[in-house]
Amino acid sequence: MEAVVRTMTDGWRGRASAVVSAVVVLYVGRKIMKARKKTKQRKAWDSVGHNVVLLHQFRRGKFCPNLSPFALKVETFLRLANVKYEVDTESPFGPKGKCPWITLNGEDLGDSEFILERLASEFDVDLDSHLDPQKVATLEAVRVLADEHLFWCVITWRYWIDGCESFMKSQSFSPIMSLFFPPFMKRGIRSRAREHGIGKHTPEEIYRICKKACSTLSGVLGESPFFGGERPSSADCGIFGQLAQLRWNAPGSKYEALVTEMYPNLSAFCDRMKTRIYPDWNELLKSN
Ligand SMILES: N[C@@H](CCC(=O)N[C@@H](CS)C(=O)NCC(=O)O)C(=O)O
Structure with missing residues (x-):
């Protein structure tokens, strides 16, 4: 009997140590693979060349070059400043x-x-050189309105209120991603919007907040072609990144109508930026 128990205990011990060894091998193997991938990536990133910017961003969308307003801002700036870049x-x-x-x-x-x-400092570019200090200050306040306020209205609508419906149409996802991404994003953004504060409002109230932001932007733009006047300033890049999400990534919604119908000078501004800075817009969309 004692011998049988000893044999069983030895068997369990042997199996347990085999499992532990397998876990250790898998863990170490994964670490090595990750380190190798990082080294390979770093090599590729550094090979773009001196003074060439490598812009890391989301894949192209179907209607707008980027679903991230901040990425679109940086790409727009790079183009306006004539800085060489890769994506x-x-x-x-x-x-x-x-x-x-x-x-x-x-x-x-x-x-x-x-x-x-x-x-701006690295490549010695100043997109605001034609503006007086008061205008620069005003535009910075307006840019913050777009980046920190309008942004929250739009993502709360995109991922929670709209349930990712328009968003899914605007991007190309694999069938697996299409299944899991919307509920994941909906829950995630809902909770972050609540923490931010905007998610405590009703959908109608959030729309009202968004409308007021657009009304303010429209008022500041007035009849000017760009926020910076006759030519785009650095603030135009950020404001364009945010407004582009309403102009192109909210098709058929009342959020899109805010810029196309209610404040049409905003959609005219977006179209102007697109024509001037993205002559290859359609090719970019095709490359998604
Ligand atoms: N202040 C940042 C904001 C960037 C940002 O919020 N990007 C979003 C995509 S539009 C993001 O990466 N979100 C992922 C996360 O917050 O976990 C900037 O100006 O670059």
């Missing part, structure tokens, strides 16, 4: 876990505003 869509989330980010001369940098500041 990477394999690693859209950067050092702070946000999209977009850039790699420039071996250095990684996140946050669209920090990126614009860095590009």
Whole structure:
């Protein structure tokens, strides 16, 4: 009897140690693979060349080059400033876990505003040189309205109120992603919007907040072709990134109608930016 128990205990011990060894091998193997992938990626990122910006962002959408207003802001700035750049869509989330980010001369940098500041100093460009200090200050306040306020209205609508419906139409997803992404995003954004505060409002109230933001932007733009006057300023890049989401990524919704019907100078502004800065708009959309 004792011998049978000993044999059984030895058997369990043997199996347990085999499982532990397998877990250790898998863990170490995964770590090595990850490190190898990182080294390979880093090599590829650094090979774009000196003073060439590598813009890490989401894949192209069907109606608008990017679903991220911040990515669209950076790409627009790069084009206006005539800075050479390439795009990477394999690693859209950067050092702070946000999209977009850039790699420039071996250095990684996140946050669209920090990126614009860095590009302006690195490449000695000033898109605001035609503006007086008061206008620059006003436009900064308006840019913050778009980036920090309008943005929340739009994503709360896109992922929660609209249940990702328009969003799914605007992007290309695999069938698996199409199944899991909407409920995941809906729940995630709902909870983050609540933490932010906007998610505590009703859908009707959120629409009203969005409408007021658009009305303000429309009032500031007035009859000017761009927020910066006769030519686009750095603030135009950010404001365009946000308004483009309403202009192209909310088809058929009352959110789209805010810019196309209620405040048409905003959609005219978007179209103007598109024509001037993205002559290859349609090719970009095709490449999604
Ligand atoms: N302040 C950041 C905001 C970037 C941001 O919120 N990006 C969104 C995509 S539009 C993101 O990465 N969200 C992922 C997350 O917050 O987990 C910037 O200006 O770049």
